[in-house]
Amino acid sequence: MTLDDLKPLFEKAHFIRAFEHEIAALSEAGDVPGLVHLCLGAELFEVALCANLEGPGDQVTGSHRSHGLALAMGADPVAVAAEILGRTGGLSEGLGGTQHLLAPEVGFLTSNGIVGGQVPLAAGAALSAKTLKTGGIGVAVMGDGATNQGAVFETMNLAVALKLPLLFVIENNGLGQSTSAHYASGGISPMARARGFGLAASHVEGGDITGCLKTVDRLVSWVRETGSPALVEASVPRLSGHYHGDEQLYRSAADSQPDPLEQFEDTLLRAGATATECHTIKTGAHAAAKAAVTAANQQADTSDEAVARWATRLGGAA
Amino acid sequence: MTLDDLKPLFEKAHFIRAFEHEIAALSEAGDVPGLVHLCLGAELFEVALCANLEGPGDQVTGSHRSHGLALAMGADPVAVAAEILGRTGGLSEGLGGTQHLLAPEVGFLTSNGIVGGQVPLAAGAALSAKTLKTGGIGVAVMGDGATNQGAVFETMNLAVALKLPLLFVIENNGLGQSTSAHYASGGISPMARARGFGLAASHVEGGDITGCLKTVDRLVSWVRETGSPALVEASVPRLSGHYHGDEQLYRSAADSQPDPLEQFEDTLLRAGATATECHTIKTGAHAAAKAAVTAANQQADTSDEAVARWATRLGGAA
Amino acid sequence: MTRMSIRDALNRAHQDLMAADDTIVVIGEDIAGGAGVKGGAELGGVFGVTRGLGAKFGEGRVIDTPISEASFIGMATGAAMTGLKPIVELMFSDFIGVAFDQILNQAAKARFLANGRFDLPLVIRTTMGAGDSSAAMHSQSLYGVLAQIPGLMVACPSTPADAAGLLKAAVGSPDPVVLFEHKGLYGHEGDVADDLPAVPLGKGRLVTEGESATVVALGAMRHAAEAAVTSLEARGISIDLIDPRTIVPLDLTLIANSVKKTGHLVVVDEGTDFGGFADAVISAVARDHFGALKAAPVAVTPPHTPIPYGRAGEHAWLPHADTITAAILALLDMQETA
Amino acid sequence: MTRMSIRDALNRAHQDLMAADDTIVVIGEDIAGGAGVKGGAELGGVFGVTRGLGAKFGEGRVIDTPISEASFIGMATGAAMTGLKPIVELMFSDFIGVAFDQILNQAAKARFLANGRFDLPLVIRTTMGAGDSSAAMHSQSLYGVLAQIPGLMVACPSTPADAAGLLKAAVGSPDPVVLFEHKGLYGHEGDVADDLPAVPLGKGRLVTEGESATVVALGAMRHAAEAAVTSLEARGISIDLIDPRTIVPLDLTLIANSVKKTGHLVVVDEGTDFGGFADAVISAVARDHFGALKAAPVAVTPPHTPIPYGRAGEHAWLPHADTITAAILALLDMQETA
Numbered sequence A, B: 001m002t003l004d005d006l007k008p009l010f011e012k013a014h015f016i017r018a019f020e021h022e023i024a025a026l027s028e029a030g031d032v033p034g035l036v037h038l039c040l041g042a043e044l045f046e047v048a049l050c051a052n053l054e055g056p057g058d059q060v061t062g063s064h065r066s067h068g069l070a071l072a073m074g075a076d077p078v079a080v081a082a083e084i085l086g087r088t089g090g091l092s093e094g095l096g097g098t099q100h101l102l103a104p105e106v107g108f109l110t111s112n113g114i115v116g117g118q119v120p121l122a123a124g125a126a127l128s129a130k131t132l133k134t135g136g137i138g139v140a141v142m143g144d145g146a147t148n149q150g151a152v153f154e155t156m157n158l159a160v161a162l163k164l165p166l167l168f169v170i171e172n173n174g175l176g177q178s179t180s181a182h183y184a185s186g187g188i189s190p191m192a193r194a195r196g197f198g199l200a201a202s203h204v205e206g207g208d209i210t211g212c213l214k215t216v217d218r219l220v221s222w223v224r225e226t227g228s229p230a231l232v233e234a235s236v237p238r239l240s241g242h243y244h245g246d247e248q249l250y251r252s253a254a255d256s257q258p259d260p261l262e263q264f265e266d267t268l269l270r271a272g273a274t275a276t277e278c279h280t281i282k283t284g285a286h287a288a289a290k291a292a293v294t295a296a297n298q299q300a301d302t303s304d305e306a307v308a309r310w311a312t313r314l315g316g317a318a
Numbered sequence C, D: 001m002t003r004m005s006i007r008d009a010l011n012r013a014h015q016d017l018m019a020a021d022d023t024i025v026v027i028g029e030d031i032a033g034g035a036g037v038k039g040g041a042e043l044g045g046v047f048g049v050t051r052g053l054g055a056k057f058g059e060g061r062v063i064d065t066p067i068s069e070a071s072f073i074g075m076a077t078g079a080a081m082t083g084l085k086p087i088v089e090l091m092f093s094d095f096i097g098v099a100f101d102q103i104l105n106q107a108a109k110a111r112f113l114a115n116g117r118f119d120l121p122l123v124i125r126t127t128m129g130a131g132d133s134s135a136a137m138h139s140q141s142l143y144g145v146l147a148q149i150p151g152l153m154v155a156c157p158s159t160p161a162d163a164a165g166l167l168k169a170a171v172g173s174p175d176p177v178v179l180f181e182h183k184g185l186y187g188h189e190g191d192v193a194d195d196l197p198a199v200p201l202g203k204g205r206l207v208t209e210g211e212s213a214t215v216v217a218l219g220a221m222r223h224a225a226e227a228a229v230t231s232l233e234a235r236g237i238s239i240d241l242i243d244p245r246t247i248v249p250l251d252l253t254l255i256a257n258s259v260k261k262t263g264h265l266v267v268v269d270e271g272t273d274f275g276g277f278a279d280a281v282i283s284a285v286a287r288d289h290f291g292a293l294k295a296a297p298v299a300v301t302p303p304h305t306p307i308p309y310g311r312a313g314e315h316a317w318l319p320h321a322d323t324i325t326a327a328i329l330a331l332l333d334m335q336e337t338a
């Protein structure tokens, strides 16, 4: 990876960071209808993951915390922001919202309100890729908490049994809401458990851009070439609350973790970038994010027409 | 284990075998309302398992294939047979039937029509034993096919995370209906996968009475003493169809397996029993089983009164 | 026209569909059968509906699964979002429990959440019905639960032509469709047009025409009701018997027009006595066509209990032709003496 | 009498119950909170209902779980069969999907399958309700699905006294009870008797008394209906507003007696427009008290779609006081011009 390869990733990661901050600000201003789960801390890993994927051949499904993934796969930022804001120009005219971002056009198949619910869906994308011989793969992204859901375990087995080109991705931030991953999984890591299912599995540190890129590349290539499933577990910090506004009284102030974006910047500096260059990239990314979110916030609310249209389509009572 | 310890187990195993044959015969005669899943091949293991358990402190839950387990735990054979036959004297007046045998009085909490459905329930028995400090344990018995169900995986994790005195028991007969266990679990054994969850796990051969007794004893003691979960996988043959009457065209005639009861008899003979003794035990067991099933078959059908009683109790529409 | 069973009609419809469209895959437990088992013949599903498909279309398109309903129904849903047309066999509708999130939240809501940016040509075939002592967890007719969920289409064929035709319509539908096949009807025979034409979702059928009352029934209950209607004919009572065939969307026009003529409504429902199909139909008619009703509408349903196993108990639980006959007679008497 | 919120009333009821009975355990996600996290304070559930229970009763009785609803609801069911009285918190009723088998087939049917040889003192507390843009998978009011299932008791409190009282009744019930708490009502305050008396399952409450129409509504809809009733009072229209409080068993006597007086029935239901609570009530009244109805009964429900996220869309989806007022007026006009 050259410096020139890394810079756009740095820019994208900062774009996502800034985007989330803009959403947070609008949330405090009362402009966001629902509770938002921000991806602060996972941006580096997510851009590294998606740098190795290409929609719509590859299709990613994500959790409730998927703003960053949708953006990293290339969804239009204004449409993503508008969806989060519940506006007419949203990906789905604001019908879905923050937990239901769908951009299959660019390979982000769907995010999900049900912990783990997105995982079998990614197996479906993998089955389509295999059956239709598109060369694509399915990617199921989830948190550590999701790895205790039955449907997730089943899908690990199913992918092994049916030999599906499916990459499982665990963003392990050590917490599921207020519960520690260690407690919830009896001290067993997602990677270790996945190996018990016969999955090829690796671990990466979410602050290590070159490590993330290398490992994701290796696993994605393996899934693509062998048509078999694999798993990558990324340790990422959860730099903010479970949702924006979560006071996190259950968490002691002492457990603060390094910020992957600062680690990324250090990597760039070590590789020869200047502080000014980094600053310029960040400023540009922040401005772009602000522009996108602001544009979305000028749009009108979802309409009752959109609801009426679906009511007519779906039948039901007379 | 002395010969005197083994003889009652041999008798019980043959009682179960004969009981199942009597049920099969009545099924052919048209006297059994539903499809029955016989446990032919698992009798030895089941009596070895239950010899280490004592109800109602210990509570076992089983699958659709639980006639033998209910009997091995000490449920009244006439009441078990009557339940299978759908008669008034059944464990539940014939309301439940062959897949729904409940004898919590003797430690057989319930069997189940849903593959894997019984497994979380056994975790509940373990939680009660732990909370109420009864010294008992929960035991979840299931087939190899059930080990691919989400609720089963979840319960493995839950038992580890909450430290529940719960023994998982896999009767691996190599088949789930017509599908091979090897195919369905991607070549990974239940024991190997359980270890991925952090469970203590062992394997036993279902024709080896001393091995079964020793291993079950060790694991049951461990669960009882440490309060932590464990798993035992028993290889047992499926000596008949998935259900009685299943033609098994999907299975080649060549894959016939040794009969654990013959292996058990060999063990007895090697330990000094005479062929006559063995014969006498078997004849007695067969006669007792026949008497029990015949007595059940003389009872009247479930009544509409029983149904009406529940309709009144449960409310619903006016 | 050929006479065949519902089982065979469904099998033929699968063959037709799969031969015509490469993107159709069939997914379920034991549907080819014998996966990983050496030797032996194809099982073709525990009810034999998918027999021969494995040999003909190969294991890439006839996919035997582990006993993992949540993940394979979810997989089918994801596949339907991305270019395949999966037909899933869920062995018994009683098993929806283990896969319910993928049905309730994923399959049912996906098109709405995408605001229609993709079709979801997912078909779930499943079985239902009491009457063979399969007991509380292998006999439920859970269409009423699924019909409550916006986004799902629900159909319950009662004849070979309808079974094949609704399967064809379902595969062609942009919305996910759940087909409930009654276990007791797989051997039921009827005439089927040679090209097995699609039966549009949302179109009911007038099975018999009459004057005295409107009887609405589907699945096995349609046949029980037909027997009741025949027995009433002898007494000079004629009935509009309507088999709506699909529950969502429901052909309320057909039902309402009939009630306007007869003034009397009986709904027979094996599903549930509370908040199910019968209540939905009765409520809709009472709300929208109150003036057409000459007497109180009637529901013929099982009591509010799980399904009993023993023969006499199960018989007492199920509605039968004579229960239906009695209900119709009581309704008509009631009117005469009112 | 003390004035308190539904949240606090539920919390106090838990405290009372747990102090009095050692066999009561509370099970769910984040209900003590912070399990395995160093430092920090107790969370007490994401809605704060179980706050302080962990510190008071210890982790042996206030059990934080992994995100594994199927296994912990099943565990609670098995525990209820063997001597404990578990109160489970299912964070959102939308999540029943992942645990549905344990509810549909295990908890609901266990006592029947045992023919009553054990009680099943299992309580599942869960939340429901739209109105806060929680979107399609965090807003559903799925009581109508559970009410279809024989063996389950279903209740939907709308006041602090009822919430505490129904929880107490539920813990004392031999049958499994599911309590639906409306997310939008946790802060709703009301007077509560100091001993938080149990409210019997199956007894509805006459909230306002009147002559013109019977309005049946529960949960948040009861409050919307109350606002509608108040606005109609100004026009001289008086209403019997009934909050049935429990759906199964349902207090049909209270509803029927009212309809006999008013002749007019409106049911308001946030759950579903097809085969849910509204249809069940309307069908039951139409079947059993047809003669009492002077005009077509009316259902006020959301349209048949998943729940939209955006504010204007969600507002359009939900029934409100003015929707209910309009429905009542239309019903009464209709009668006048009939």
Ligand SMILES: Cc1ncc(C[n+]2csc(CCOP(=O)(O)OP(=O)(O)O)c2C)c(N)n1
Pocket: A063, A064, A065, A113, A114, A115, A142, A143, A144, A145, A146, A147, A173, A175, A176, A177, A238, A242, D029, D067, D069, D091, D095, D098
């Ligand atoms: C089936 C289900 N159970 C519970 C929830 C509530 N919930 C939403 S996010 C969350 C924590 C998820 O933790 P994790 O998977 O680690 O993801 P993270 O939030 O840490 O990214 C919980 C419990 C849910 N949405 N779905």
Ligand SMILES: Cc1ncc(C[n+]2csc(CCOP(=O)(O)OP(=O)(O)O)c2C)c(N)n1
Pocket: B063, B064, B065, B113, B114, B115, B142, B143, B144, B145, B146, B147, B173, B175, B176, B177, B238, B242, C029, C067, C069, C091, C095, C098
């Ligand atoms: C959730 C669910 N899926 C499918 C079935 C149908 N079914 C009953 S038994 C069985 C095979 C079970 O295999 P295994 O667990 O190995 O038990 P065995 O029959 O071999 O004892 C299947 C698929 C069911 N009852 N429940």
Ligand SMILES: [Mg+2]
Pocket: A143, A144, A145, A171, A172, A173, A174, A175, A176, A177
């Ligand atoms: Mg996490």
Ligand SMILES: [Mg+2]
Pocket: B143, B144, B145, B171, B172, B173, B174, B175, B176, B177
């Ligand atoms: Mg097996």
